[in-house]
Amino acid sequence: MTDFEGLRAVVTGGASGIGRATAELLAARGAQVTVLDLAPDTVAKPLLARRADVTDDTSVRTALAAAAGEMGGLDILVNNAGIGAQGTVEDNDDAEWHRVLDVNVLGMVRTARAxxxxxxxxxxxxxxxxxxxxxxxxxxxxxxxxxxxxxxLSLTLAMAADHVGEGIRVNCVNPGTVDTPWIGRLLDAADDPAAERAALVARQPTGRLVRADEVAAAIAYLASPAAGATTGTALAVDGGMQGLLLRPVAS
Incomplete structure (x- = not known):
């Protein structure tokens, strides 16, 4: 497929996991792709790579401008950089709340703004x-x-409303539990990794974790000119977790 031929894309957090799968898919389908990541050293051609810290506005603006300059413009932004957090509302202090919000929410704001x-x-x-x-x-x-x-999710809807008149579509994907290095690290840290993996698998109706390439395919659809009438949409890629409530299997 060459449906992205001539298009230029930036993928944040693109050195691993969902971001890497997305960057490689877009490139395979004809796009020029620049990965922005804190540790882009593993990124190889045909992907381009630049170091960027989404918690630092100057870093983001500098990397984004350089990427757009090198590619001759920008058509697609995949706001993928993010970090995880565990615990109830009691378990994380203010500093941790600020840290995760800074990456997961303000990081997207900074990159979109640039x-x-x-x-x-x-x-x-x-x-x-x-x-x-x-x-x-x-x-x-x-x-x-x-x-x-x-x-x-709310930011996506608001941005879609703000920029539809400029011809800029804004959507999001809602993955379920994806088999990525981050999930691997969580499982490694669990008291019983096998039992924890089994529990994660069991809550998804398909009976398996989502693959990064499946999320990448959904991102590519939303980014593609073929989805020109789609904006303000959240596309679930979760093995049925959001919409299906299955009856327990009798033992």
């Missing part, structure tokens, strides 16, 4: 934010993380 002047010059401008099932379902032990993703 990208908008470039996107306005594109005939196929699109922003796709990586949100989460945590924005639409109450998950135990995820109060802080869920609050940030709820903010991302």
């Amino acid at each position: 990208a908008l002047p470039h996107l306005r010059a594109s005939r196929h401008a699109a922003i796709v934010n990586t949100c989460s099932i945590a924005a639409t379902a109450g998950l135990p032990g995820r109060a802080l993380y869920s609050a940030t993703k709820g903010a991302v």
Whole structure:
């Protein structure tokens, strides 16, 4: 497929996980792609890479401007950089709340703010934010993380309304539990990794974790000119977790 031929994309947090899968898919389908990441050293051609810290406005603006300059413009921004958090509302102090909100919410604000002047010059401008099932379902032990993703969902809708008149589409994907390095680290830290993995698998109706390439495919659809009539949409990629309530299997 070459449906992204001639388009230029930036993917934040693109050195691993969902971001890496997305960057590689867009490139395979014809786009020029620049990855912005805190640790972009593992990113190889045809991907371009620049170091950027989404908690630092100057870092974001500098990297975004350089990426757009190198590619000759910008058509697509994938706001994917984010970090996780565990615990109930009691378990994280103010500093941790500020840290995670700074990355997961303000990081997207900073990147979108820097990208908008470039996107306005594109005939196929699109922003796709990586949100989460945590924005639409109450998950135990995820109060802080869920609050940030709820903010991302609302931010996506507000941005879609603000920029539709400029021809800039804004959507988000809501992954379920994705088999990424971050989930791997959580499982490694659990008292019983096998039991914890089994519990994560069991809560998804498909009976398995979501793959990063499946989320990347959804992001690519929303970013594609083929989705030109789609804006202000949250696309669940969660193995049915949001919409299906299955009866327990009798033992």
